[in-house]
Amino acid sequence: MTLLSVEDLRVGFGRTGRETEVVHGVSFDVAAGETLAIVGESGSGKSVTAMAVNRLIDYGGGRILGGRAIYDGRIDVAAATEAEMQRLRGREIGMIFQEPMTALNPVLKVGTQIGEIFRKQHGMSGRAVRQASVRALDRVRIPDAARRLDQAPHQMSGGMLQRVMIAMALAGEPRLLIADEPTTALDVTIQAQIMALLAELQRETGTGLIFITHDIGLVAGLADRVLVMQGGKAVESGPIDRVLDRPSHDYTRHLLNAVPHFRAGQAVRTDGVRDGRAPALDVRDLAVRFPVGGGFLRRTRGEVHAVDGVSFDLVPGETLGIVGESGSGKSTTARAILNLVQPSAGAIDTEGRTAVQMVFQNPNASLNPRMDVRALLAEPVIAAGQRVDDAVVGRMRALLARVDLPDDLDRFPHEFSGGQRQRLCIARALMLNPRVLVLDEAVSALDVSVQAKVLDLLVDLQREFGLAYLFVSHDMAVVERIAHRIAVLYAGRIVEMGAARAVLSDPRHPYTRKLISAVPSIERRRIDYALDTEEVPSLLRPVGFQTPAQVWRQIGPDHRVASEQTA
Structure with missing residues (x-):
């Protein structure tokens, strides 16, 4: 049975009548109990497509410009009222977001946020809510689950927060689950457990799954079918074996060639020698x-x-x-x-405070959006009590060239791609000549x-x-x-x-x-x-x-x- 049928979906951002279209005529079906993987690099439109399916795109300045998205053969999501969508979200269509820190309320305890699902969607109250919440965290392999319920999101690691998000989505027992990069921050063992939970949910309830990722290896072990997106368009789709073994589009072949293959130690570097030098x-x-x-x-x-x-x-x-x-x-x-x-x-x-520098996981959170490249690169120099003179500016330009970035100190972080922003973080970390x-x-x-x-x-x-x-x-x-x-x-x-x-x-x-x-x-x-x-x-x-x-x-x-x- 087809659970979701998307036909010629078009999505845009901007003022009404002057929208910039970013998703161009995407079509796909998801059956009950089936897993469709949507793959593509940043900016391909995969997450925007997913957000449009449950109309969360409406809250981000976007809107569906055309096409249909028929849920359960009875509701066109593209034309549904907000009241209808409120009834669908959570119980019928669940969502696991990529960024748990922005998806969770930072001032509410984790237990409060999970408990809300059991109260509203399952009619529970009192002690039953807390017991159900503990079981939800146990399912996603969070240790000391009862204690974690009383913590705020900032007291947990990124990987644990992602598991909290997954626990909340599974608690709603949706018929269609959209998972947007749900395992990006998780190690392979926890990732395998999340996959097992999703598989169990599908076996027990026939839940349909839309799995959005850039990890082709993960897709191979999980998906029944795959949709490849580039530049807001679906460039290839089909059964998983056919797409992975006989890709027909150049972009699909590009993605497959870029996948890092694990070779059980046969691909390790051989240029490092521990020759008795003093440790850094x-x-x-x-x-x-x-x-x-x-x-x-x-x-x-x-x-x-x-x-x-x-x-x-x-x-x-x-x-x-x-x-x-x-x-x-x-x-x-x-x-x-x-x-x-x-x-x-x-x-x-x-060898001192400046001898060690750090590059964090998320370049978007590491770079102040109001500061230009000159100010960002000057930050560690100023923090170390040094003057930003001509020599320092010269080092800025040299490091930008070394990490293959434009020699433009007046640009802002939003003017760079994700990979370029991480290169900028690396250049900043090298400003003080760390060891x-x-x-x-x-x-x-x-x-x-x-x-x-x-x-x-x-x-x-x-x-x-x-x-x-x-x-x-x-x-x-x-x-x-x-x-x-x-x-x-x-x-x-x-x-x-x-x-x-x-x-x-x-x-x-x-x-x-x-x-x-x-x-x-x-x-x-x-x-x-x-x-x-x-x-x-x-x-x-x-x-x-x-x-x-x-x-x-x-x-x-x-x-x-x-x-x-x-x-």
């Missing part, structure tokens, strides 16, 4: 703990051991990849090194072709300036491409570490093997994702709790694994 960064027994209050007078009743006894070093010209699921402590470790999070214990040895760059999911929000160019740029800059990189990522194919060594974090602790080839080709810790086995690939079609019922370990400990020291087993010259009892 030395981290010893790093611990970060967050107090948890409760009870009378909100006294501290426990501590979250977000990072617990992490040690590693980095030599000039080397890249250490840190991998692990969201909530494992990757980003907290990165931020603690720059003192953006206060360490609770341990030692971090660098170490901390890259926190620095390419995860980029399209695959842009991602490849930024990775090539990072490798070139490393060779030219002798930079050491701490590269935090959940994408194993990307880590394989750029890292010389790898550290695997699980529940706040490193459980396996060593040369990239050794760790990826011969993983010894069960969690590392789970990570690698979950990596999506174009060759793996229609994967039967299975829910993992293993309990997620809690990081909440009593005040004063001392974690036992880890016991390590040496596997090779530069490869060691922690005993499972101490993980």
Whole structure:
């Protein structure tokens, strides 16, 4: 049964009668229980198409200019009234948004926002709402679910917030679910669990799924059919096997060629040599703990051991990849090194505050939209107490040229593409001649072709300036491409570490093997994702709790694994 039939859909932005059309005559069908993947790079129109299907485009200055979108054979979404759409949204047509920080209310607790769905759509009240909310977070593998309900969005990591968004969408039990890049911020194991949840929902309720992504490998394991978009048009569509194995359009072939392929350690870099040089960064027994209050007078009743006894070093010209699921402590470790999070214990040895700089995941949030390139690049110089003289301006121009950006200091961030904005962030991080760059999911929000160019740029800059990189990522194919060594974090602790080839080709810790086995690939079609019922370990400990020291087993010259009892 056809659940949604879209015919010649056209969408535009701007004043009525003077709209700029951005989606040009797109057509597709989605049947009950079927998964349609819509793929394409940024600006292709895939997200705008999805937002038009449930008329959320109306709230962003856009409107449907033509065509039809027939839901369940009875309602033309394109012509429906707002009252009709209010009845459809959530219960009939659910949505998982790409940016959880903008989709969640920042002043309401997570439990309040999830509970609203059970109250309004399922008629629950009182204790039943909280119990249902805890189960919803448990389903998406969030540890300490009951405690998380009482947190505000800013107290959770990006990956956990994405899981909250997914839990909220699934709680509504919609007949049609639109998922817009729902796993972009998630590691492969959590990604696999989300896929399993969606598959379970489809089996139980016959839910139709529109899955929007730029990850072709993920599409291969999930979709029944695929629609490829470029420049607001559908340039190719068909069954998944036909499109992936025999693409007919040049743009589809371009996307497939740009996909980073994971090769189990066979594609690692071989140019890094640990030859006894002094470390550019030395981290010893790093611990970060967050107090948890409760009870009378909100006294501290426990501590979250977000990072617990992490040690590693980095030599000039080397890249250490840190991998692990969201909530494992990757980003907290990165931020603690720059003192953006206060360490609770341990030692971090660098050559001063300006020796380490950071490139964040989202360039849109990293760059002040009201500042031009000149002011953005001057920020770190001014913060370091230095004058912005002719020499500094000369360095600005030299770095812009080095990262392949126009030599125009008067432009603003909105005048650049996503990939260009991330290059601008890299140029800014290099303004103070750092020895170490901390890259926190620095390419995860980029399209695959842009991602490849930024990775090539990072490798070139490393060779030219002798930079050491701490590269935090959940994408194993990307880590394989750029890292010389790898550290695997699980529940706040490193459980396996060593040369990239050794760790990826011969993983010894069960969690590392789970990570690698979950990596999506174009060759793996229609994967039967299975829910993992293993309990997620809690990081909440009593005040004063001392974690036992880890016991390590040496596997090779530069490869060691922690005993499972101490993980």
